[in-house]
Amino acid sequence: MALAEEVDAWLDGKSKELSTRSLKLIHSILNRSVRKAMVRDKVRRNIVELCDIPEGREGRPSKALTLAQAKAVLDAAREAEPRIGAYVVLSLATGARTEELRALIWDHVVAYVEDAERWVPVKEAGWEHRDYAIHVWRSVRKKGDTKTKKSRRTLKLPQLCVEALQRLQERQDVSRASAGEAWVERGLVFCTRTGGPQTAHNVRRDFRKVLDKAGLVGAEWAPREMRHSFVSVLSDADIPIEDISRLVGHRSTAVTETVYRLQIRPVMEKGATAMDRIFAGENPSDQER
Template sequence: MSDKPQRRKKASHGDGTIYWSDAEGCYIGEISLGYRPDGSRNRPKVRGRTKAEVKDKFKQLKEDHANGIEPGDKYTVAQACRDFLARGLPRQEEGTVKGVAIHVNNHIIPGLGKAKLKRLTADDVDDFLSKKKTEVSTSYLGRILGTLRRVIRFAQRRNKVVRNVAELVEAPTAKEGRPSKAMTLEQGKLLVRKCRASREPWIYAYVALSMFTGVRTEEARPLKWEHTHLNPAKGERCSCRRVHKEDLPPHVEVWRSVRKKGDTKTEKSRRTIALPSYVVAILTDYAVKQFESRKRNNHEYENIIYVFGTRNDTVKDARNVARYFQAIVTDAEIEGEWVPRELRHTFVSWMSDQGASDELIADLVGHRKTSTTRTVYRHQLRPVITKGTDLLDGVFAEEFREAE
């Protein structure tokens, strides 16, 4: 063991000290990197089977120190993910945080969690994505990669790693996802009839508003009566409980959502939408039934805040709305699984069928760019012919006259 010194050798300034440890069965190196913020010496240790390996680690420590990166390579992808969830999403919506947590806990940590973040390579990320592409859709795989990039960017800001290898790769084509779909006019009429006969008046009003104005589900659920103007005639008390100073058409102000601080998805999403006459009639009738139901069941019935609120006047849970919506779709004998947001796709499809331009549809559904409308609703759009805000009135007028 003559080549394995038992005593430490004094090293030149900045070279560090290397010595053999019988207890650990390897070489141990110590190098001084100055002082920590609390004034204590920053003298990390590294281990290697040979002196050359220790010296290579010294070199890496010096480079990291020069770049302001935290020394050592024990920090894993899993630790980075957990730190990101704990501190990296302070302004995000609850739903966004839950989605990111699913990406992290169900995909990234099981697939890459044990890897040391500093040693993670682009090839590692590519291999991870290749394995996932048989499990998830292309769009979802892209979101997983986006989350991984955010995690590593967060670690970069915390001086844990120099570069973001996830930025060097692209998500491959994966499984084909379930495309959003739109109801045909006949399916829409079947749904309207079943909703009209429902014992829950709110579902009829909810479907009518969503299907014939294209509001998002996150905008419909927190809609308030103060933003709903069913009879805004000059000098008369409106459903918003105010008296308007000028004659206005019936409309809703889509200014709020269930997002953090109540903001809509984008600034352009804040919009005022005129209501078709039959939607006005449905909402007016529903307002009376809502008041009577609350009063009859000894719940708060004066100054009701939310159009589609619970019996305790809180915003309905999205999952409950989706569950009830699918149930009534099934009762209407409309095949397949449907979710409330597809009422918005239905609105776009019908508007396009009736000749509405991309620009008009983008304005009505609250898109900042028509390119968003064409990308998200590409299956629903038809060639452009003309425009108008009441194009669906004629299509459904006969249906609602039959109901009367």
């Protein structure tokens, strides 16, 4: 069994290449593993508990598009090849995670058929209805599960998403015919030219080209920041944090506030406004008379 000093030295070495958050996760995994070993009498004590977690590398902070930038990105996405164009539009306008969109299947893109009073996959229902939604029920994570149970959700689609998906389906039909026997049908919304799954690398590469065309430096942005931008735009539009939390699939508003604290606009403004008036010599009650 390693000594505490050896574990400390190992963690210090990892601190040169990993963030503090990653180091905390590693420490936690080690701690749990040794505890289980103690239960089975494999070790006598848990030396990991004696070890400190060093400061790791400073991670790249996430950022969000401004409203003007978001509009420019959407315009560029509409002009882009439908496969990446639709991906960018859905990322920015629904807040879905990149691993959720890469696993999205056409059976989970649905339209509300008024006559039948039920939601039907668009491949059966077509594009002549008023309301559309996506079932965010899968991801490219292990076993295909979403990040958490709360992440499994259904999101109504704004019209710009409906238009992007319709263009994508039309282009995909052309690709399927062109590929012939090379096409492998997996039912994926976002796929390669032969029906295969998109890799994170391919999505990131094409995504950055769209941002370059929008006047931004694509290399400075990551696909996950469209989700941050979704939160930021809704927050600036006075959408309650509770609603934003449900839309992005968080367990609670605490998760949303912690992960997206830089994108959430402060909403408790009344007290500050009143105090400014009071200490500026203006009585709030005078405003009401």
